[in-house]
Amino acid sequence: GGPESALEKSPFQLTAADVYDISSVVGRDLLQLRAGPQLPAARARLQFRIVRVLEMLEALVSESSVAEEQLRRERDSLRRELEQLRAAACGSAPQPSSLGPDQMVIDLTDPNRPRFTLQELRDVLQERNQLKAQLLVVQEELQCYKSGIISQKRDQTEELEKAASGSSAGTSKNSEEKTIIKRL
Secondary structure, three states, X not given: OOHHHHHXXXXXXXXXXXXXXXXXXXXXXXXXXXXXXXXXXXXXXXXXXXXXXXXXXXXXXXXXXXXXHHHHXXXXXXXXXXXXXXXXXXXXXXXXXXXXXXXXXXXOOOOOOOXXXXXXXXXXXXXXXXXXXXXXXXXXXXXXXHHOHHHHHXXXXXXXXXXHHHOOHHHHHHHHHHHHHHHX
16 A cells, blocks of 8 residues: 555554654655645645544544553552551551652661662572583583493494494484484
């Protein structure tokens, strides 16, 4: 359909490319209007497209304001619930809410108070898990060295390479895979 098809879409299905298409259609109509010879037809077409764009904007604005209002109500409800839970936990009246949503009260005398951010703890745990995985790999290799498996594998691999150089590539690869599977 070309750029004009963007004007026929629902406002909630528009993409950034559709917005650019609508802009180019309206701009083209403005240029035709300025040219003059088809003045009544161009004016009617431009007027229709501008009305359609305004309707789309109205639909988007009303939808976003409804969503914003729902989010405000949900936020207020959660705040009330949080204050009730704090009051129930403390056994006293709710504390004044002079704190912002991203602030936290910490008792500096508490030996169990948080000393690191959540992201720092995640990073340390991830690094620990990586080091654990590396340790397991090294322990397995050490176990293989102790049992002599790795030196046997190397000897057998060298034998297979010698055999592979003597035969064709396709059959040596298959035989190598079969011997490796048998060993495993």
